[in-house]
Amino acid sequence: MLILMIILAIFWMVALFDAYIGLSRIPRLETISSKPSNEKISLIMAAKNEQDTIEKSITSLIRQTYPNLELIIVNDRSTDDTGLIANLYATYENVKVHHVETLPDHWLGKNHALYQGYTLATGDYLIFTDADIEYQPDMIEKTFSLLLQEKASYVTVAPDLKAKGILLKGFIAYFLFGFGFFKRPWTANNDTSNKGGMGVGAFQLLSKQVYELVGTHKAMANRPDDDLYLGQQVKQNGHKQRLVTGLEHLKVEWYPTLRNAIKGLEKNTFAGLHYSWLLAIFAITGTLISQVLPFIVFFISDGLTKWLSLLVVVLIYALHSLTTEKLTTYSLPIVLLFPFEALVFTFTITRAVLLTYYRGGITWRGTFYPLSSLKKQKPK
Structure with missing residues (x-):
């Protein structure tokens, strides 16, 4: 666990520096x-x-x-x-x-x-x-x-x-946070x-x-x-x-309620992962390990591992605050919802992927689009 926290600390330091320079431009x-x-x-x-x-x-x-x-x-x-x-x-x-x-x-x-x-x-x-x-x-x-x-x-x-509503604002702020360091x-x-x-x-x-x-x-x-x-x-x-x-x-x-946002992301969440099960699994486990686990480790560990997990949490909050301030008009205390929103977003990804496969496609504004047709236009 100590080695994992070291890796995560380095990752979030790099992400924070990259975003600080990038957002300023x-x-x-x-x-x-x-x-x-x-x-x-x-x-x-x-x-x-x-x-x-x-x-x-x-x-x-x-x-x-x-x-x-x-x-x-x-x-x-x-x-x-x-x-x-x-x-x-x-x-x-x-x-x-x-x-x-x-x-x-x-x-x-x-x-x-x-x-x-x-x-x-x-x-x-x-x-x-x-x-x-x-x-x-x-x-x-x-x-x-x-x-x-x-x-x-x-x-x-x-x-x-x-x-x-605070939950929807928190979800949007979290989405922009993830979109920022990923895209x-x-x-x-x-x-x-x-x-x-x-x-x-x-x-x-x-x-x-x-x-x-x-x-x-x-x-x-x-x-x-x-x-x-x-x-x-x-x-x-x-x-x-x-x-x-x-x-x-x-x-x-963007969406009137958090429920609408979770449902609305059905149409493009899996598309953003190029309709790949491998990328979907990586996104879900990666989110849980990199964004949720450090909060848990802080409360259940001690010694150097505990302090490193705290450093990771601080880096995450710093990056989240940076993107929220630059890309929204929301007040910064909204970032305190981060662990909850990370879990909600993990649920959103999982739900979108499973429903897309179960239904064989997506429904967008009343029209059904089969997955076989959507897959034909993957990025080159």
Whole structure:
């Protein structure tokens, strides 16, 4: 156990140092100065059964200060009033509404909707977004200014994930903690390497030319993690990209409750592990050993092992605090929930993997996608 605690202490020291350097290289959108531009941008919003949020989202887009914005709303087979609400804006200048009635084989609904929006776009730049996002008026003006200033081809923005209740906030903060050291999102801002990359589904701005060069959404038609994959493809094909936080400019409610979050992660948790049992087992046991066991060891051991386990716990809390402060608007005491949230997330991974295999696929927004079809598009 002593040797294990030594290994974990070294691991978390490296992870903390890596995150400290990496997170410092992610700028805040609020610090970006706007510069005049009149390039045409086509914003493509995919919407399915979003009657409770789409009107507020559209309104926030219509109020954008950017002067040459085309809004394309794609209603993806909604069974509620989403399509009717979207139609109310069809007469607005520079607003197009498209209704998808059927989903072709080998496509996920959202990916197909975004691709359909692209076929209608007339701008040289595209923005992919969801129908539950609320924008500040200068959001697009600032992000496009950043793209031009940095001479980049792609900008993605991490939003403020609004949440109700301490348990849900703790779960989101924990998810961002794990996502941070596992995916290292700050690699998007490293111009010396084509490895890594990042994509946040709430907001992805890129040139139409680059989008076409990486294969459009046809190249990721059946991927639940299309946003991350798009960002990674842009990066790996040598195009400059930028990740910024937009906690004051972009807001979304990720999930309304902790139960919804656990259920919602069914669709992409296993996808993030490339549908591999081996990776799933590694993720589950790795989480328990590296993030839960040190807390237990501290209470049941003594001597040097006890103090080393305490060091590991301190390092974990330091890293968790760092990511929570950078990527959320939550108060830092939320990190005290870490051991509980680690167990909840372990349960979430296990549940998602077992249900995906038991059901033979995933259900996302009312559509079932068989695992045999999802597996066809693994990362190369």
